[in-house]
Amino acid sequence: ETGVTQTPRHLVMGMTNKKSLKCEQHLGHNAMYWYKQSAKKPLELMFVYNFKEQTENNSVPSRFSPECPNSSHLFLHLHTLQPEDSALYLCASSPAAQGRSNQPQHFGDGTRLSIL
């Protein structure tokens, strides 16, 4: 049990479909993140939310649309994706940073996304 739960674990979709990835954390954290892990690159940050507010968008294409309704839930809405978007999408959470304190991020097990 990681404390960060992602659903679905696997998703296959066509380029014209619309789907959503879900992440839920049970750790009482206030910051949540989306990362992309693809076969040919290191882990890449996509979005950061802190207290439900988006604080970072790492130049992610608009076909990826995040939503954070509360500090425990994070969604990634997908539409008209491309084959190169096939990857493992990881959600993470951490306590909101206070002052000079850093805390580790805790990851879910990811959603393996395949675009046909």
Place this chain on the structure above:
Amino acid sequence: GESVGLHLPTLSVQEGDNSIINCAYSNSASDYFIWYKQESGKGPQFIIDIRSNMDKRQGQRVTVLLNKTVKHLSLQIAATQPGDSAVYFCAENMDTGRRALTFGSGTRLQVQP
């Protein structure tokens, strides 16, 4: 869940031996570092962290060493076990209030029984 397809450096050790996994970082302003372990089909799992005001930190069977002069981080695993086989990532963060991590490309550890 690991970076399959990425040309990862691989460290192969015998069960019971000590393992040392290295990581170089480039940002001299980074002052918080984390090691993660990622097993097949799973997300990265936190192992140990260290702040830049320290040069060594120990956990259970693991030790992280930080050399800020040469911007080098290492993870030492004592008495390596088959269950330690995984991809290991170092990550860094600058203490500017930005809470995002920058990850290295990882090292695959293979433990031979």
